Amino acid sequence: MTFSNKSILTSLLVVGALVLALVLYPVEAGFGFQLLRGLVLVGVLVVILLITYSRYQERPRENQEESAASIQLEEKAFLNELKSHFKELIDSVFRAVKAIHPDYVTGIYMIDPDQKGFTLQEATRPLFRKFVSGHNDILNSILNTEDVLLLQESDLREKWNLIFEPQTWRGSECLMGVRILYKQTPIGCILTTIDHFSKIDSRDRELLKNMGEFFSLGMSKIEKIEQLLSDNYYHSRIASLFDVLEITSNEKDLFEMVLRMCRSFFSYDKLTIATLDPYENNLLIRSVDGVDSDIQVGKTVPLDHSMAGLILQESKTVLTANRSQEFPGMTRFGKEIPEEDEFQVLLGIPITGRKRNLGLIMMERKGHRPFSLSDRHLMELMGATIGSILNWIDEYQRMKRSSIHDGLTGLLNHNALMDRFHEEIERAVRFNHRLVTIVLDLDKFKRLNDTYGHLFGDQVLKAVSMIMKNNVRNIDVVARYGGEEFVIILVNTTVETSLPVAQRIITKISEYPFEKDGESIRVTISAGMAEFPRHSDQVRSLIEKADQAMYQSKAKGGNQVTIFQEEKPAAVGTK
Structure with missing residues (x-):
C-alpha cells in the first residue's frame, strides 16, 4: 500500500470516530458540539484532498509506464536495424569469397571481451568452432599483422585444431586470415580455408585484404548509422541514405537522393554537388539545382583561386554572407565559369572520405539572408555521410572488380565468364538474337614457358x-x-559474319613483335567457333563444341580458326 493510500485510510477512521462522537454527544448545543462539527468538516475535506492527490499521482506513473514501453520498442527497432546492417555486411563478404573460389570456406570471428576470447559470428559451412580462446596464437597473429596471413595445417597441427571442429586433416589444407579494424583497433578477423594449397591463386591474398578493409569500412558505416539514428528527425533522414542505397548502387543514384533531401532541408537559390579528380586537380560537376545558367552537369572546372578550391584544398567549411568582401578576388568555381555577383551568401562543405576529400556541396543565395549555424551543422553531417557512402560504394566496386577479373590479364575470370555467358544467353532468347562463341588457345605455349621463362609467358x-x-x-x-x-x-x-573478327585476332597475334634478349619470337594461336542456338542452346555445350573446333585447328598445324560442324569441321585461316 502506498503512502497516500495509508493516509486516506487513517483519515477515514478519524472522521468516522468523530461522526460517531457527534451522534452520541448528549447536548446538541454548546462549544463542545460545535467543535466536533468543525473537526468532522475538516476531516472530510482532508479525505477529499488526499483522494484527489492520490489520483493525480497515479496519472504520471501510467504515462511514465507508457513512455518506458515506447522507448523499449524504439530501442528494439534500433537494435534490429543495426543487426540487419551487420548481417548485410557479412553476407556481402561471403558472396565475394564465393565469387573468388566456390571451394573457399569462410568464417568471421569478433573479439568477445566478456568471454575473453573470439566468438564466431557466421560461417559459410559448420567448419569453425563457435568460440576460440583469447590466447589462441593463430588468431592473435592475424590481429597483429597488417597483411593477410597464410598458414598450412601441416605446420600447425595442435593450434589448428583449436580453431576448427574435430575432423580428419590431410595436411594440405590452408588458412588465410585478415584482421578487421574499428577506429584503427583490431576487433576481429576473417578466416578463409581451402582443402589444398594448390587451389590458392596468387591474387587471392590481395582480394582477402580488400575484404578486410571492406568489412572495417562497413563497421564504420554501422557506427555512423548508430550516431545518426540516435539524434533528431533530420539526422535520421540523412541516416536513411544508408538504408535506401544498396551497396551495388552507383554515385548518380546517391547524388539524386542528396539533391532531393537538400530541397526538403534547406532554402537556397542554387545548389551544386561536385566530385574531385585528384589526378587532374579538377572538379567534375555532378548535380545542379536551382539556377543553372552559369554551370552545367558534366562540366569540369579547375580549383585554382576559387571558393571550391579553398573548401577542398584546406578541407574547411566556408560560411559567408558577403563573399566578395570576405574573399576578394576569389571566384566561386574558377575563372572559366561566369561570375554571378548576386550570389554573395554561400555555404560550402567538403565531402570527406576516409583518407582525402572526395568533393563538395555548395549552397548559394541571392540577397543578404545568411545561412544559419544549424544549416552549417546539418550540411557538415551530410558531407560526412555522403563521404562514408562513397567510400563504401568504391570499396565494394574495387572488391567486385578484383573478384571477377583475372589478376594477370585484367580479363574476366572463369567464374565471371560463366555468369556473364548465362546472362547473354537469356538476353539472346528474349530478343531473338544469335551469339558466337570463340575458344582460343595459344599454340605450343608450354614450350614457350619452358624455353623463355614464365615472366616472358x-x-x-x-x-x-x-x-x-x-x-x-x-x-x-x-x-x-x-x-x-x-x-x-x-x-x-x-x-x-564474325569469322573475319576471329581471323583478324589470329593474324595480329602472329604478327605481334614478341622479343626476348634480342631474339624475335613468333607466337600463334588456334581458335574454334560455335553459334547459339544453331549448334547448341546450352553454355557448356557451346564451349565444348567451340573447343572441339579449336582442336581441329591445332590438328591442322595451328594459327587458324575452325567453325564447328556436326560431322566434319571446315577449317579457314592463315599459315
Whole structure:
C-alpha cells in the first residue's frame, strides 16, 4: 500500500470516530458540539484532498509506464536495424569469397571481451568452432599483422585444431586470415580455408585484404548509422541514405537522393554537388539545382583561386554572407565559369572520405539572408555521410572488380565468364538474337614457358589479351578461361559474319613483335567457333563444341580458326 493510500485510510477512521462522537454527544448545543462539527468538516475535506492527490499521482506513473514501453520498442527497432546492417555486411563478404573460389570456406570471428576470447559470428559451412580462446596464437597473429596471413595445417597441427571442429586433416589444407579494424583497433578477423594449397591463386591474398578493409569500412558505416539514428528527425533522414542505397548502387543514384533531401532541408537559390579528380586537380560537376545558367552537369572546372578550391584544398567549411568582401578576388568555381555577383551568401562543405576529400556541396543565395549555424551543422553531417557512402560504394566496386577479373590479364575470370555467358544467353532468347562463341588457345605455349621463362609467358598472355580486347566491340565479352585458353562471346551475330573478327585476332597475334634478349619470337594461336542456338542452346555445350573446333585447328598445324560442324569441321585461316 502506498503512502497516500495509508493516509486516506487513517483519515477515514478519524472522521468516522468523530461522526460517531457527534451522534452520541448528549447536548446538541454548546462549544463542545460545535467543535466536533468543525473537526468532522475538516476531516472530510482532508479525505477529499488526499483522494484527489492520490489520483493525480497515479496519472504520471501510467504515462511514465507508457513512455518506458515506447522507448523499449524504439530501442528494439534500433537494435534490429543495426543487426540487419551487420548481417548485410557479412553476407556481402561471403558472396565475394564465393565469387573468388566456390571451394573457399569462410568464417568471421569478433573479439568477445566478456568471454575473453573470439566468438564466431557466421560461417559459410559448420567448419569453425563457435568460440576460440583469447590466447589462441593463430588468431592473435592475424590481429597483429597488417597483411593477410597464410598458414598450412601441416605446420600447425595442435593450434589448428583449436580453431576448427574435430575432423580428419590431410595436411594440405590452408588458412588465410585478415584482421578487421574499428577506429584503427583490431576487433576481429576473417578466416578463409581451402582443402589444398594448390587451389590458392596468387591474387587471392590481395582480394582477402580488400575484404578486410571492406568489412572495417562497413563497421564504420554501422557506427555512423548508430550516431545518426540516435539524434533528431533530420539526422535520421540523412541516416536513411544508408538504408535506401544498396551497396551495388552507383554515385548518380546517391547524388539524386542528396539533391532531393537538400530541397526538403534547406532554402537556397542554387545548389551544386561536385566530385574531385585528384589526378587532374579538377572538379567534375555532378548535380545542379536551382539556377543553372552559369554551370552545367558534366562540366569540369579547375580549383585554382576559387571558393571550391579553398573548401577542398584546406578541407574547411566556408560560411559567408558577403563573399566578395570576405574573399576578394576569389571566384566561386574558377575563372572559366561566369561570375554571378548576386550570389554573395554561400555555404560550402567538403565531402570527406576516409583518407582525402572526395568533393563538395555548395549552397548559394541571392540577397543578404545568411545561412544559419544549424544549416552549417546539418550540411557538415551530410558531407560526412555522403563521404562514408562513397567510400563504401568504391570499396565494394574495387572488391567486385578484383573478384571477377583475372589478376594477370585484367580479363574476366572463369567464374565471371560463366555468369556473364548465362546472362547473354537469356538476353539472346528474349530478343531473338544469335551469339558466337570463340575458344582460343595459344599454340605450343608450354614450350614457350619452358624455353623463355614464365615472366616472358606472362608478357605474352598480357599482349594477347590486349589484342583480343582491341579487336572486338564494347558489348562483346572477352575472358581468360584458364591457363593459355581464352573465350570470346560475340553478341548478336553469326559465325559467318564474325569469322573475319576471329581471323583478324589470329593474324595480329602472329604478327605481334614478341622479343626476348634480342631474339624475335613468333607466337600463334588456334581458335574454334560455335553459334547459339544453331549448334547448341546450352553454355557448356557451346564451349565444348567451340573447343572441339579449336582442336581441329591445332590438328591442322595451328594459327587458324575452325567453325564447328556436326560431322566434319571446315577449317579457314592463315599459315
